[in-house]
Amino acid sequence: MPAVATALLAFSAGAFARQDAAPKYPDYPSETPASFTPVNADADFERRVVMIPMRDGVKLHTVILVPKNLNGDHAKHAGIVLTRTPYDADALTTHSQSGNFAANLEGYDNPADVIVEDGYIRVVQDVRGKYHSEGDYVMNRPVHGPLNPTPVDDATDTYDTIDWLVKHVPESNGKVGTLGISYDGFEPLMALIHPHPALKVSVPMNPMVDGWMGDDWFHNGAFRQQNLPYIYEQTATRDNSAKWWSNVQDDYDLYLRAGSAGELARQHGMQQLGFWQKMLDHTEYDAFWQDQAVDKLLAKEPLKVPVMLVHSLWDQEDSYGAIAVYKAIKPKDTTGTMVKLVMGPWHHGQEIEDASSLGALKFGSDTGRYFREQVLRPFLAQYLKDGAPKADVAPVTAFQTGTNRWERLSNWPAGCGGSCKVKPTPLYLDAGMKLGFENADDGDSDAYVSDPAHPVPFRARPIQPVGYDAGQTWSQWLVDDQREASGRTDVLTYTSDVLTSPLTIAGQPQVHLTASTTGTDSDWVVKLIDVYPDMVGNQPEMGGYQLAVAMDILRGRYRQGFTESRPIEPNKPLPYTFALPTTNHVFLPGHRIMVQVQSSWFPLYDRNPQTFVPNIMLAKPEDFQKATQKVFHSSYLELPVVASGKGS
Incomplete structure (x- = not known):
């Protein structure tokens, strides 16, 4: 080794030795405490964060907001409004850096005007396994039974939470109500299973x-693949910190290039996720789905707690649930006072926001405020406020679209007493692409070619992902102008003559297709549409607008029953029957009725390969084949037509 290098090594070694031998400086005291408790003497509420123990020892993170009066004194004898959520209790109760109660509650699940102005104690809790709560997370955890061998579920967690609250929140009057939207709307339904005596009212919304x-996951067997990012983010981590990624701007391209939902999931590592594996294993309506269907569960339970079910007529996520529960529990309401139904012209959850419009539609008033002030406020007060009067809330409060007016009805759908009735009325898909109320079946059909390589977009491209961030329009897709589809050769479009008198429908239209395919499997998408006049004077942009009133999809392999998939016999006319979502609509004079039929709705739903395979989510590229589809003129939609009269 050269002498210079040897000297340098010796110098370096000596320097490091001297550095190691140097005395260490004392630690500099941190200026950040190990924990910090915010203090705001001017706040009009007190925030308490507690870990509430459940019967199995797991503790759930719970935020309690207790209002104060102008003198700074805490509320007394106040009712409690509880929401249980997988979406971060801290975030849902911290929308502002101020000490203002209402400002902190603005946003998802918080009808802040009602909660604050009526002086309720607000409680929001992380469900087990999410964010700051202990335990294991299971998506929509099934109740104790065949799907859940443990002694705990969302019903028992709600019971234990309410029990703790009424014993440890001295400002309360011992009365608890629960409300929430979507997943958080599932939780108030769980609270109805063996409910705590202090639970006085439940408001499941959407x-x-x-x-x-x-x-959320399927519609009549067709998989809603655009919910893959939700499944990924909701189940991959406790705090939703693992975010879905995409380097494709148009979701249409993203899902088409992947080929199948299963392949796109694999590319994102979703095989590690327990809930996704359950989806792959249960593509049919087997016991896994049936045993956790909440409407079926509640049909077996006694009705002990007053319930207000809130449904959005253009709910782009959960169009099924509220109406299904209403059908299940309304027969138990022997007094006619325990079950209320509200239907508004909203997207999913819009009832707690400004709801004077939706997309291009304008309603002439803030329908969300009407609901909160005239319906929700008195209903909650009746059960949660000491000495409150009985609420003047109709059994059914329904907004009628088309005429844009609220109705007070005795029941649903035939809610107008003896003055009118709902009459099932066939609307036929006739020759010449016409719609008519007379059966003009000529034995013929209309045909189109369905090509999985070019599926029909469910809205105009580029298609955004599911989301509610600024600039995203996911919440509006159900009211998109359907002219985008009616001009395609792979969509059959039937249109009525111009109406000379109003046509009112109230309920669920029933699809009765007679159709054939050259394939061995097929999807059928049917849309009921209100076509506006070519010119609309007070809103020119609505000229010729094609407004979907109700639309849905059926996966053809389930035409003989949802519990077992079966191939379709090629080239044979077969019946396909399914229900569209609930409507309460008037087709006005000067408008026309339209029905569209197609075989893909992409990328909202995964593509049917049109070749029967055991699991469409795992279909291979070679499985996807073109098919010629025929719709016969004996096909019809059974409309729930209101024969005469008006709502009371």
């Missing part, structure tokens, strides 16, 4: 009820 039949 609830998740049956994920296979018509809510």
